[in-house]
Amino acid sequence: MNLAELLADQGWAVAKESASASLYNHTPWVAPEAYLHWLFKPVTPRALEETRTLLAIRDEWLDFLFIQNGAMLYSDSLSIFGAVESGTLLNRNSPHDLGPYSLLDQKRKSAGFGDDAIIICTYPYDGSQVVLRNNDGAVIVFSKIGSTYKTGRAWNSATRWITEELGRLKTLFDSSQNPGRQVEHFAEFCELVSKELKHASSRFR
Structure with a gap:
């Protein structure tokens, strides 16, 4: 699954490359240095192997991290965790050189969702957690x-989840066709995301 291809299909374009990520569509009305999407660059082999060993995570999700090591999508409405090597320090040279949130940091929290579960993503606005079984x-x-936490919507694969969620989030942006232009108030956008999740069916799509 290649997020860069999915974002390109939606009409978004890379505006800047940093040491750690490809940044899409500058959104200065959110903040002076804000971007609509952050797509983190492929994981290092060492970090990927450590994540495989400590989390015993599914191969298809490791393949996903090999292509892009996490992401922050739609102004961090959807934050996908990456494989970050233990002991890695934050790069504070530039706000655009920060890495992804760490999958390994989610290991303890994941236990509450089942022995075979791992938190792979969060919706930061309301704290909803996305779990891969x-x-x-x-x-x-x-x-x-x-x-x-209350069980909400479910999908039978990570590919279907990401594809459908990107499509859903895209519809919550206005139809002006201005790249990255969101609904008039960012808080309103976040509230729409949260409301839809809370009222979604829990059956598999």
């Missing part, structure tokens, strides 16, 4: 309700 490859969103 290693036994069958299903992806499930757990919506955060107060201090607990």
Whole structure:
């Protein structure tokens, strides 16, 4: 699964390359240095092997990380974790040189969603967690309700989840065709994302 191809199909274009990521569509109305999408560059072999060993994660998700090591999509409405080697320090030279959030940091939190589950992504606005089940490859969103989580929407594969979610998020942007132009208020956009997740069916798509 190649996120760069999916984003290109939606009409988004790379505006800047940093040491760690390809940045799509400058969005200065969100913040002066903000970009619509951050697509992190492929994982290093060492970090990938460590992630494989410590998480026993499915091969298809490791293949995904080999192509792109996580992402922050639609102004970080969807934040996909990457394989980050233990002990890696933040690169503070530039805000655009930061790496992805770490899959390994999610290992302890994932235990609450099942022995074979790993958190691969979050919706930062409301704290919903996206879990990959290693036994069958299903992806499930757990919506955060107060201090607990409620089972939400589910897909039978990571490919279907990402493809459908990118399509859904794209519809929440206005139809002006201005690259990266969002609905008038960013908070309104985030509220729409959160509301749709909380009211979605939990059955497999």
